[in-house]
Amino acid sequence: MTDGTPPEESGGSDGTEREVAGAGDARLSHRRERLARFLDREGLDAVWVGKPNSFSWLTGGSNVVDRDADVGVAAAGYVRSTGLVVVTNNIEAGRLVDEEVPAAFEVESVPWYESSLASAVADATPGDGAADFDVPGLDRLNASRLRRPLSPDDVERYRELGREVAAALERVAVEVHPDDTEREVATGLRVALATREIEAPVVLVGGAERAQSYRHYTPSRAELGSYALLSVTAERGGRYASATRTVAFDGAPEWLAERHHAAMRVEATALEATRDAAGGGGDAGDVFDAIADAYDDLGEPGEWQNHHQGGAAGFAGREWIATPGGDERVDAPMAYAYNPTVRGAKSEDTALITDDGVEVLTRTDGWPTRSVSSCDGEFTIERHAVQRLGGE
Numbered sequence: 134m135t136d137g138t139p140p141e142e143s144g145g146s147d148g149t150e151r152e153v154a155g156a157g158d159a160r161l162s163h164r165r166e167r168l169a170r171f172l173d174r175e176g177l178d179a180v181w182v183g184k185p186n187s188f189s190w191l192t193g194g195s196n197v198v199d200r201d202a203d204v205g206v207a208a209a210g211y212v213r214s215t216g217l218v219v220v221t222n223n224i225e226a227g228r229l230v231d232e233e234v235p236a237a238f239e240v241e242s243v244p245w246y247e248s249s250l251a252s253a254v255a256d257a258t259p260g261d262g263a264a265d266f267d268v269p270g271l272d273r274l275n276a277s278r279l280r281r282p283l284s285p286d287d288v289e290r291y292r293e294l295g296r297e298v299a300a301a302l303e304r305v306a307v308e309v310h311p312d313d314t315e316r317e318v319a320t321g322l323r324v325a326l327a328t329r330e331i332e333a334p335v336v337l338v339g340g341a342e343r344a345q346s347y348r349h350y351t352p353s354r355a356e357l358g359s360y361a362l363l364s365v366t367a368e369r370g371g372r373y374a375s376a377t378r379t380v381a382f383d384g385a386p387e388w389l390a391e392r393h394h395a396a397m398r399v400e401a402t403a404l405e406a407t408r409d410a411a412g413g414g415g416d417a418g419d420v421f422d423a424i425a426d427a428y429d430d431l432g433e434p435g436e437w438q439n440h441h442q443g444g445a446a447g448f449a450g451r452e453w454i455a456t457p458g459g460d461e462r463v464d465a466p467m468a469y470a471y472n473p474t475v476r477g478a479k480s481e482d483t484a485l486i487t488d489d490g491v492e493v494l495t496r497t498d499g500w501p502t503r504s505v506s507s508c509d510g511e512f513t514i515e516r517h518a519v520q521r522l523g524g525e
Contacts, residue, residue: 160193161217180274181274184276193235219234255270287466295493297331299482301326335450339364364481374495376483377482395475398431421455443470443481468494482494491514500517
């Protein structure tokens, strides 16, 4: 598999999900430069992306028709000899030109009954190439490295997405009641996100009983009971943001605030370690070590074994997850979403790490927060606290 790690670069500018006149020039210039460096380094003539998140990263549009499909209905590429190109079939070509793909891309189509997308991409590749899906004769590409770090306009789009994801999540969270079912609340979350043109690939709602039993509390018919965790991973324009909010009613367990505070401190420690790793050439394994040590310091040794702790976000829900010995590079500017859990409690938001520090993206200033320190006490950040609501 070809590693999509780009050579060192000074950054660039990204653009919009759908281009308007002139708005995509800087974004596409950034993408061209990154892809050209990749081709030079790997000695290739073309690079192609057909998976939806990478297609959005390159084009700003969508190639999705069937949401269950791993690869979309079109592949976008950069060919050394001709530039930006999209390959698809005759069913999709007109719509992609009109609604999804910037004018800078040449759109090539083949009859749907004569060629598969993979064969069409192979035919459109002069010489050696790589793709993020199986194409005859081409290397397999790990496109995640191409998508990192974020460009300046990626950052601005992320700020918009983070605010809107948090607003949708919190709007629903403050209206729930103990006798609401997890599925009813999950439906409300999907609707609240959809009204903001945000997809919801992950929606988890755990009431008091199931949140203590499972780390991935997929919604059921169970009522919320005395407290609830509402978690989402949401996507728009290929970018992903994750967040969790905790609500408590009359009769909530006395330990909830304490365990939630412990989870917040683990998260603060993870963000501190990520900031330090980004500035000092560290890797995902360094971040994981700090997380594991934080659980030990808080009297919860081994708790990390019960759930993954999150990691880099971006054009995937997690571009990488912090694991023991993980060697993924920690980039900046980049989005990160950590999700530590402590026996029925969870803290999670998406934050931006830059050379200037840490900025929580999924926030509205409308939810109660608490100033929380990392386990070494050298880093402090506002985290979302448990929201106390009235019962029935």
